[in-house]
Amino acid sequence: MMQHAWNNYKLYAWGKNELKPISKRAHLSSVFGAGDLGVTIVDGLDTLYVMGLMDEF
Numbered sequence: 001m002m003q004h005a006w007n008n009y010k011l012y013a014w015g016k017n018e019l020k021p022i023s024k025r026a027h028l029s030s031v032f033g034a035g036d037l038g039v040t041i042v043d044g045l046d047t048l049y050v051m052g053l054m055d056e057f
Contacts, residue, residue: 002048002051003056005044006044006048006056009040009044012024013026013027013040014041015036015041016036016038017036017037017040018039019040
């Protein structure tokens, strides 16, 4: 499941804060504000590491 979510984030919303999975578009207005901070990258990378998914990491 994590690999599916990560691959779709990379494909549809790379560098943006969040991915709206149904519309396959980036979502910017959230608790992080409207800027392109790419917080999902940081969150996703540590999750990939903890799960041992080093090929994706």
